[in-house]
Amino acid sequence: MTNQPSRKIPSCTWNRPIGLGWDKPYTVRYASNIDDGPWHGMPLGGFGAGCIGRSSRGDFNLWHIDGGEHIFKNVPACQFSVFESNGASSQAYALSTQAPEDGTLKACHWYPTLRGTEGTGNYHALYPRSWFVYENVFQAQLTCEQFSPVWAGNYQEPSYPVAVFLWNAHNPTDAPITLSIMLTWQNMVGWFTNAVKSPEVRVRDDGSPVYEYQPRWGESQGNYNQIVEETQQFGCVLGRVGSDTLQEGDGTWCIATPKHPQVEVFHHTRWNPVGTGEDVWQNFAQDGSLPNYIDANPAVEGEQLGAAIAIRFTLQPGENLEIPFVLAWDFPITEFAAGVNYYRRYTDFFGNSGNNAWAIASTALQEYQSWRSQIQNWQQPILDREDLPDWFKMALFNELYDLTSGGTLWSAASELDPIGQFAVLECLDYRWYESLDVRLYGSFALLMLFPELEKSVMRAFARAIPQGDDTPRIIGYYLTIKAESPIAVRKVAGATPHDLGAPNEHVWEKTNYTSYQDCNLWKDLGSDFVLQVYRDFLLTGADDVEFLTDCWDAIAQTLDYLKTFDLDGDGIPENSGAPDQTFDDWRLQGVSAYCGGLWLAALQAAIAISEVLLMHRRGNTAELAVQKSTYEAWLEQSRPIYEEKLWNGQYYKLDSESGSNVVMADQLCGQFYARLLDLPDIVSSDRALSALKTVYDACFMKFCQGEFGAANGVRPDGSPENPKATHPLEVWTGINFGLAAFLVQMGMKDKAFKLTQAVVKQIYDNGLQFRTPEAITAAGTFRASTYLRAMAIWAIYLTIK
Missing domain, CATH: 2.70.98 (Beta-galactosidase; Chain A, domain 5)
Structure with a gap:
């Protein structure tokens, strides 16, 4: 005092x-989503x-x-x-x-x-x-x-x-x-x-699994104040x-x-x-x-x-x-779940x-x-930077709110996890932890500010990859399109799980909670895992070889598993025609720019990791050498196929088989990651620039005159391929921040800030502050509040540094 x-x-x-x-705050797009x-x-x-x-x-x-x-x-x-x-x-x-x-x-x-x-x-x-x-x-x-x-x-x-x-x-x-x-x-x-100690899980009208939560609100018998x-x-x-x-x-x-x-x-x-x-x-x-x-x-x-x-x-x-x-x-x-108790970190x-x-x-x-x-x-060096506008500094720090209020878990320390285990929900509507495709973007804040917590999350995924769970489930997506659902097992051994579980089960141990899609079929998760492991190693000093050692077997398993989806033997796993990646309402067919690019970057990352482990003589060096050689062969085969099947002279096509001319905003996420991790480019710089400029023009400037941010996918003139489509016509906050980081990386900082500012303005001027959603639309609606991916704004700061 x-x-x-x-x-x-x-x-x-x-x-x-x-x-x-607020006169006209954003309102929720689907009635089943939370709108506080x-x-x-x-x-x-x-x-x-x-x-x-x-x-x-x-x-x-x-x-x-x-x-x-x-x-x-x-x-x-x-x-x-x-x-x-x-x-x-x-x-x-x-x-x-x-x-x-x-x-x-x-x-x-x-x-x-x-x-x-x-x-x-x-x-x-x-x-x-x-x-x-x-x-x-x-x-x-x-x-x-x-x-x-x-x-x-x-x-x-x-x-x-x-x-x-x-x-x-x-x-x-x-x-x-x-x-x-x-x-x-x-x-x-x-x-x-x-x-309700053992709540029944049901499928909501949007295909997502949900369970009943009844807090003991108002039950105060026995309470006292002293x-x-x-x-x-x-x-x-x-x-x-x-x-x-x-x-x-x-x-x-x-x-x-x-x-x-x-x-x-x-x-x-x-x-x-x-x-x-x-x-x-x-x-x-x-x-x-x-x-x-x-x-x-x-x-x-x-x-x-x-x-x-x-x-x-x-x-x-x-x-x-x-x-x-x-x-x-x-x-x-x-x-x-009933009887599954964890002490919190502060204990x-x-x-x-x-x-x-x-x-x-x-x-x-x-x-x-x-x-x-x-x-x-901690904050002052960033606040003092004159090259960063105030609105960016504001959003950079305020988007960290999710580390506090995103249903966050941080367990007490144990011998296996000396600073405990950590997890943040994908969002309040999709209540499962650390969705791997989402954190490919959203984990930059954790990586840059709390790197040991970031590594603990990736270790949890590494432990989960070898595990299997044959529990049969129906897939919620098919209910939304009124089609009969195939029965899928919850978790295939060797597949990278989508998430680390939900609050009503056993987080970290019982993974793949979401059943909206069969995530065992997704073509991005394995690549996402490999890239995040190498990123976390490289950007935290490139000296934690133990971390790479802990994750290597899982890397080898998941790449082998993902390669089984290369049905035509051309070196690149194909998308199946179902929504089998992070844009899980968007059907891709054949080799896709998004998943194919991540695959190429992941192979390069795996090769780089194997070189580190061989240099430090970690594990079975003979086996490591064979694995490295295998990934080099796959990469050599894949790279020309990616160009041959997808480059159209201006940008990379959505995929090789649908015939769509949509410009996908996130088509070169793999190239962004390759450059971020000092790996060889997966596409040439001139083609990357051409594609990026096309994305900026079509998805941002020609989509509602750049007012809302970049839509996920429109035609080159900014018009929708299908006016009734969901994901292609949404502006995803985290994808936009990731795209802006790519623009900075490629020397287009002014364009990056213009794009970022448009999205930040929509969030903070329209009542979405401290509940940033996954998606906004030009109709003033949002979907999936308190979303993990939006912390990708820290990727922009990383590339500016």
Whole structure:
């Protein structure tokens, strides 16, 4: 708690007037997809520890406390409130512009919004920090900075389940001002677990597998609140009467603040969060105090509990005061299938009893200034770069939100995984982890900022490739086209899995959760795996030979498996005419530019890996030499076939057999990866440039005049081949960022920024912030929010560096 002047908010934040709505926000394309509406703010919390979200109207409304599960719901009792008095008059407001819609908390006054140009303040976000700047309501100048301890290269603090709210108060008047800041919180211990322990998996109308999630929302019997106090700190712990065995959902919350000679601390441990609110508001609105009421008895059935702490102080004219509040939570267990439990990463540092929310909060009160400095030291070199526009810096950091709120898992350390295992959902609608085709683009952020977590994901795929699972399944895609589905096995041994599993089963052990397509038939996954392994080795210093050794057998297996789809023996696996790659509504036939290019690049990467292993004499060198020779032979055969079958003099055709003249935006992803990894080009530079310019012109500039970004696939004049097509006419955010990285790589930085800016503008101007979707359309609709692939914006930064 310090008398410091207000710190400057970076100029490149995403910002919006407090409480200002959207006239025409994007809406969901398919009714079965999640559409929470535009009131999303930057998430707070640690990787894999659960997170919460607070929107630009000031309400806490996102609750990703149960690993992999999504709850979006305003909890009005969770709130900051401010009382102000200048001696002659006083006022008090709860700092959300959204009053409860159910009639509760009627005694409270909710923060106003003003019509016209004079607003009541602004919300700013630059992950992992965000700010509320309150204006034109209070006489004091008030700012609340919010953050969690996330910064690059750190494998401890980013796992903590904690949020710091750093208040800065300044008196600009010529008379004293008395202020009181109150944090109220509802005791939600026990709510965040599925009441349906073995939910039935069904196929949704869009062909995706889903299961029922019923949180124990509102089940508060046995909950209690108690004061915890030390020499320099004061807090309230929100707990629950314990059972013999700790289960998912068991644990504690804590709200806390430091003690200071100039500050009075007040508390109330048992107020009714679903009543009128008078039990806390009457005292608070009168003089900024609370009745210091203590009652730690457990709640009876049907009862809800709220806790409150408040600090009151007086500022002399010109005086500043900086005051931290901390919110921490400790729910140490993530349960997948019934009985499959994992401890979260932060338990390596705080224990796994579930009683450590106070210890976490206490640590935050001691360390918050250091944490903020670490965040600033990480971000500042990027923020200082004059060659990067502010909108790009904003999106670069804010797209990292997904590492916090993407249903993220980070398990406790083990002998096999010394920093634990890590995973992020593909998205909230397609709720399975680390989809390999998607992370070919979306994993650049993890690679560049937390490389050891990135390698842990790839090791999980390497372990999964040899495994098989003969469970028969129907394929959801055929239901959507009203055709009879073939029966497919879940996982063929030797095939690269599409994903690492889902929250209702056993992530990392039971893979290939999605059944929309038969992913055993996909022609990109094996290549994606090889390329990401070599990328992760090369771009993290090219010295972790152990990592390559761990992955090599899986590389050899998956390349052999993928080669079995080369039915005509020309060296390149063919697409089957089914949607058998990441564009999984788009039928490709024969050799395709997308999958064929990835195959060529993957062969080159495998050759490079084998050379490293041979040089270091890892494994069976005789066998390695034979494998290397095999891949060289396949590559030599494949390369001319790729040109012969696909080059049309201007760009690479979609595929060799459909006869389509569509310009595919991502046709040369393999070439991008080859250059990125310092491998030989898979196509000549002049042809790559010609194709790239054609893509830019047709898919971006001629598609809705470049307003939305690049469509996945249109004719050379920008028109659709099939106006009713789905994926070809969508703008995929992550594909666009990957395409922009390719443009930078090929010397077209201005075009890259123009493309990127178009997509960023659509996301951040239209209510899609902090829930970036996979796809947007020219009709103002989106599909698949909170999508992993969008973190590909970090690939642009990598190529610019």
